[in-house]
Amino acid sequence: MADFQEFYPLRRHNTFGFDVRARLAVHVRSEQDLVEALDDPRARDLPVVVLGGGSNVVLSGDLDALVLLMEIPGYRVDATGADVHVTAGAGENWHGLVCRTIDDGLPGLENLALIPGTVGAAPIQNIGAYGVELCERFASVRAYDRQTRAFVELDAAQCAFGYRDSVFKHAGRDRYIITAVTLRLPRPWQPALGYAELARELEGVASPEAGRIRDAVVAIRSRKLPDPAVIGNAGSFFKNPIVEAAQRDALAAGHPTLVSYRQPDGRYKLAAGWLIDQCGFKGVNDGPVGVYGKQALVLVHHGGGSARDLLALAGRIADTVEERFGVRIEAEPVIV
Ligand SMILES: Cc1cc2nc3c(=O)[nH]c(=O)nc-3n(C[C@H](O)[C@H](O)[C@H](O)COP(=O)(O)OP(=O)(O)OC[C@H]3O[C@@H](n4cnc5c(N)ncnc54)[C@H](O)[C@@H]3O)c2cc1C
Incomplete structure (x- = not known):
């Protein structure tokens, strides 16, 4: 029982x-x-x-x-193949896993340091930060399939990863419960230093080791993001919207400071934080909820409020951004 x-x-x-x-x-x-x-x-x-x-x-x-x-624990390393495979229980703390692999001389996860939460949730939205997404270090998940009532292994193709997206947010939602994740850490290790802010943080450090990169990521994140233990939040509340090149060009013509990133398919990712900031929401409080003063993408709960307060503010922000820029921004967290 x-x-x-x-x-x-x-x-x-x-x-x-x-x-x-x-x-x-x-x-x-x-x-x-x-x-x-x-x-x-x-x-x-x-x-x-x-x-x-x-x-x-x-x-x-x-x-x-x-x-x-x-809360399923577990940590196992298989270094017998060309790449190293690390399997961790779904309940392991994600940042704890990042640090443990680095301590064990297994680099590869350092850019994803300090992302809160568990290992089992990491594939759900294909966590990403500082130029690396989980799918680039992913081998498979073990999950309980509630439809067939059996444990299954799903590889990367079956997980259908996208930007903050996977099968677990669509057809696999309410179907799979992840019990373990196996990561593939490619050998030889190549540091991922393409993200401008990270490169700046490491300026002057010749050939940084994984531990040094992890520390740089932790330093940047600690400056920018509120600690959930101190102020309620779920990190970025909105996903960066992806638009066609023509729409981005039209927006850039009217807004020269528009922040956008070209995607491999020719479309553009717009910085949702910039869009929100332009609408004057940064640092705004609305009773028990508000927009974080240092990062417009983060909604915060000061205490005593409810999801109703938060979602009302989020809706107001999304409506204002859409009216001003013709782009709809969507929530990143799962509304339960
Ligand atoms: C300060 C802060 C910074 C953040 N920064 C980032 C960032 O840089 N990049 C990023 O990608 N995310 C970021 N996030 C979001 C969050 O940390 C990640 O999405 C994380 O993976 C969520 O893990 P969790 O265990 O808390 O998941 P939960 O919030 O508990 O769950 C999230 C979803 O996953 C499902 N789920 C959880 N575990 C399982 C499981 N074992 N099997 C099946 N479904 C499951 C839940 O049902 C829910 O739908 C940040 C959050 C905060 C608070």
């Missing part, structure tokens, strides 16, 4: 710090815990919500659901 807890408080399980409860919650520390919880007759009629660190969700109210708190 699963060790369910009723009306379980989730405030410490979402980095916005919204004070909501789960009808049933269970700490999942093994694959057996997972199957037992899903098979338990007490949970049979409830929808299932999977939570890692809660750093990319907006919990919109009390959840009449079974909440699986993913």
Whole structure:
């Protein structure tokens, strides 16, 4: 029998710090815990919500659901092939994994340092930062398929990774529960220093090692982003919109400081933070929620508010950006 807890408080399980409860919650520390919880007759009629660190969700109210708190541990290295493969349990802390691999002399994840949350959630939105995306270091996931009630292995093609996107946000949503992730760390290691801000931070450092790059990423992130332990947030609240070249050119003609990045397919990614900043939202507070003063892309919760307050502000921002620039920006976190 699963060790369910009723009306379980989730405030410490979402980095916005919204004070909501789960009808049933269970700490999942093994694959057996997972199957037992899903098979338990007490949970049979409830929808299932999977939570890692809660750093990319907006919990919109009390959840009449079974909440699986993913805490499966594990760390295994296979260095027998050309590349190194590292398998980690879904419940491992992502930044902890980055540091552990570096300490073990296995570079490759350093650009993704200090991203909050768990290993199991990393493939869901194909986490990315400072010029590297998870899919570039990815081999496979092990997941429980709720449709076939069996464990499966999914490779990169099956995960259909895109910009902050994967199959787990579409056809695989509510179907797969990830229990472990295997990363492929290519050999020989090449540092990824193409991101201008990172290159600036490392100016004067000849041939930086992975640990030095990790420290630089941590330093930049600590300056720019609010610590969820201090102020509720989920990192970037909006995805950078991708537009056709013609639309970007028309916008750039009217707004010479427009920040945009050419994509391999010829389209352009616009900096959502710039769009929001231009609309005057940076640092604006609206009761218990607001826009972070140092980074317009980050929405914050000062306490005592709810997802309703946050989503109202997010909607107002998206509407204003659309009216002014003709571009719709979309939320990055999963609204539960
Ligand atoms: C300060 C801050 C900075 C951030 N910076 C970045 C950044 O630079 N780049 C970036 O990409 N993201 C960033 N994020 C977002 C977030 O950290 C990542 O998306 C992270 O991977 C979420 O992990 P989590 O364990 O907290 O997931 P959760 O928020 O718990 O869950 C996110 C989604 O994944 C699902 N999920 C979680 N675990 C599993 C599982 N085992 N199996 C199936 N589904 C699962 C959940 O149901 C939910 O839909 C940032 C967040 C914060 C607060």
